[in-house]
Amino acid sequence: MHVESLIGMLIIGALAGWLSGKIMQGRGFGVIGNIIVGIVGAFLAGAIFPALGFAVGGGVLASVIHATIGAVILLFVIGLIRKAR
Template structure:
């Protein structure tokens, strides 16, 4: 992975984490936390979409997939916090 790919990956993660924080009504974790949630959400979204047989080839598709994964991750975190 070259530096440009890493920057794009982190930017998509940050955007996905920020969008997931908005969707989940303020459950974001700040700038660095949103990047982490977005990157982990992108991996989770990749597994979920791959399991369903859905692939994305565009940047917009990657952002949607990462956002859905980040929303799932934030939901799971909120469930764990309730226990």
């Protein structure tokens, strides 16, 4: 993995985490937490969406949308786990 792709992944993850925090109304985890949620959400979406036959497309905007959807799903699941405690 090149440094440029790592930086791009962090930027897309940060943007996706921020967007998912806004969509889920206050369920974000701060800047660093949102970056982590965005990156994990992108991985989650990358694992689940192809199995379901769902494809967003290519490019940076599609990557942000893909990662944001995954991060929203992740925040929803985290919210369910927090309520179960």
